[in-house]
Structures are given as C-alpha cells and as structure tokens.
Amino acid sequence: MKGQLTPYLSFDGNAKQALEFYKDVLGAEITGVQTFGEADYPTPPEAEDRIMHAKLTKGDISLMFSDTFPGQSVVVGNNISLTLEPESEEEIQHLYDALCKGGKPLMELEDTFWGAKYGRVQDSFGIIWELNYQKS
CATH class of the missing domain: 3.30.720.110 (Signal recognition particle alu RNA binding heterodimer, srp9/1)
Structure with a gap:
C-alpha cells in the first residue's frame, strides 16, 4: 500500500468552512478541491457547490474532506472514515x-x-x- 492511512472527514454542507478552519489551525495547505458540480457525475443543482473531495496537507500529514450528497446525513462520531491506497x-x-x-x-x-x-x-x-x- 502507498502512504499511510488517511482520515476522511464528512460534513453536511460545511466542508469548505471546516477545510479553511483546519488549514488555519494546522498551518496546512489545501492541495486540491473538487465540487460535485465540477465532477462528471449527475448532480442536483443544490449540490453543485458542495465539496466532493478536498485534501489538506502539512508535511506527512493528510486529511481528506467531503460534503454528503443531498439526502444523506452526517452522524457526528460516524463522520470519519479511513482511506487506503x-x-x-x-x-x-x-x-x-x-x-x-x-x-x-x-x-x-x-x-x-x-x-x-x-x-x-x-x-x-x-x-x-x-x-x-x-x-x-
């Protein structure tokens, strides 16, 4: 496997704010952002500006961010997954x-x-x- 386990954080429409918050707190860099509207994926208009995938890095540390798709819910405590490559x-x-x-x-x-x-x-x-x- 490549790299380390990467935490993936899910949000209910406020991933952009969380991304900026953690960028400032950690002194990290946003290394990529894609909205649902930018993806080659059928997306309802209310989801176009939601974050489909974003990455924050500082040194060897990476965090990934995403908003849920409309109709899905975020349960605090279950909004973190682990990514393997x-x-x-x-x-x-x-x-x-x-x-x-x-x-x-x-x-x-x-x-x-x-x-x-x-x-x-x-x-x-x-x-x-x-x-x-x-x-x-």
Whole structure:
C-alpha cells in the first residue's frame, strides 16, 4: 500500500468552512478541491457547490474532506472514515473482500470517473474504509 492511512472527514454542507478552519489551525495547505458540480457525475443543482473531495496537507500529514450528497446525513462520531491506497487490482480486491466479511459494503468495488477502482466498506467493528486504487 502507498502512504499511510488517511482520515476522511464528512460534513453536511460545511466542508469548505471546516477545510479553511483546519488549514488555519494546522498551518496546512489545501492541495486540491473538487465540487460535485465540477465532477462528471449527475448532480442536483443544490449540490453543485458542495465539496466532493478536498485534501489538506502539512508535511506527512493528510486529511481528506467531503460534503454528503443531498439526502444523506452526517452522524457526528460516524463522520470519519479511513482511506487506503492499494497498489494493485489484486490488493484492492483482497482488502475489499476481507473487510466485507462480517461487515457490509457501502459502495461496491467499481471503476470510477476519476480513473480509479474504488469501494467503501463498513467492517464488522463499525469502521468505515475507503479503498482507492488509482490506475495508471
């Protein structure tokens, strides 16, 4: 796997404010922001300005941010997931299958419009994992 585990923080429409807040608190740099409206994804008008994905970095530390899609809710305490970046299709499949045992898939492992294979799983302990294998 590449890098370290990366915390992924979810918000209910205020990810931009949280991103700016943590940038100032940590003295970090915003290294990427994409809204739902900028993505090649069917998006209702009320979600166009919501953050689909943003990244904050300082040295070896990375945090990822996202707003929920309209109709989804954020539950404080369950609004943090962990992201792994496997280095092969075989590795992401193994992780996905292993984490699904006793847990549940939240998003099936599939190819995405951002050029990755991605899946989201809640394991048997309630931890949410985001698996992202970026293809060449």
